[in-house]
Amino acid sequence: MGRRLSICNSIDDCDLAILANESSRMTVADGRSFIEEGAPANDFFVVTGGRVKLFTLLPDGRRQITGFAEGGDFLGLAASTSYAFGAEALGGATLCRFPHAGMQRLTERFPSLEHRLREEASRELALMQARMTLLGRKTARERVATFLIERCSHLDRPDPSHPIELDLPMPRTDIADYLGLTIETVSRILSAFKKEKLINIRSITHITLLAPERISMIAEGME
Amino acid sequence: MGRRLSICNSIDDCDLAILANESSRMTVADGRSFIEEGAPANDFFVVTGGRVKLFTLLPDGRRQITGFAEGGDFLGLAASTSYAFGAEALGGATLCRFPHAGMQRLTERFPSLEHRLREEASRELALMQARMTLLGRKTARERVATFLIERCSHLDRPDPSHPIELDLPMPRTDIADYLGLTIETVSRILSAFKKEKLINIRSITHITLLAPERISMIAEGME
DNA sequence: TACCAGACTTGATTCAGGTCAAGGTGATGG
């Protein structure tokens, strides 16, 4: 979770060798889990390629996806001694792993990194506030609309009131577990949006937002 | 949000005068709001006495309480340029305000403070993960049970399997908005717990957990 | 002591979203 932490931003013209020294690369195959909820937290991760999903589980298997992460995102801030979440690759991912000990050496060498990490945590906290409102107070329609709009903001293209092409790299199950709904409800609402000409479903993963403005309105409960 | 940040922990035998210089005290009357969601974020706050609730609103007035804070808790991590939440005193509170600029001077003078803040943000993030699971995936019964157990952990008394006396300083409305339920549902479930001899309701604010273990089980969906 | 206002509880009813149960679709491999 947390976007665009090019870790080097805070090291600038830094000694990259040091950084490389403290980290190791790894690749994770689709659907493979690489952080176990509750396991001792020894590493930070930075997603360098592909996508990852973060989640927590209830004992009976109910799952809440707490976020999706992609290139540049940082994982592991929500962990003190043990991880507060599990993580799993979504279609294959590459990661950079920073053992905590090494991370500490890095923050000592580059103090601004510590500040950067806090900023990242703050950004993440602000996002979570919004997500709690979504989960606690929004209707299914509003949730799905919010999800679509959220996906737009991942496109760095500034968003006019023109149609926007989106792709949803995650299966419906993941969308449902992210929004606190069932896959049937997600599916039904996407179909409804289509019928209302708010979106066009070109394929399972490719969706066009035909009326982004209206979808934003719905997302905020102002339709 | 975030507990037990005695800011001096990270300054230790520090120059308290400097700290005092950078902060100002304030008191907020019951129900009085002192952080406006979306307003430019210029200050951090530390709760020094009383209680505070944090929340976000939807345009039509739906409210999600994202946390309660009390003595020692830190507010304002979930803010970059503008606050991601509103805050309001719950029965009167006293606060210490740290303007960002002053805070920056403090972190420069006491670098470990920066680390401390990140830790605090991490702790908060981990809590939020759990809360997202609550809001997205738990039943009303599980939510209320979780809330009761959560309140226990605010008591620093270690919790045996004996009855535990709790007080709930917030009105039912706030509990409901915290759990993503209505006040009727909260009320009904507390009554049900009482009928099942899981709790005893001594007064509106005073509740005794008669079977904390069982309530924990319910909270985790394992009843 | 009686009255009042605000907060809480309880009951009856409704409805959004879940559950259960068929189909459809599209990518992969034989």
Place this chain on the structure above:
DNA sequence: CCATCACCTTGACCTGAATCAAGTCTGGTA
């Protein structure tokens, strides 16, 4: 080119929690 499998969609029905509507309890006031 068809079979298969995993994933998605759609429909019928059900249910947990919301909504609507009375009560009830409490503490404060006169």
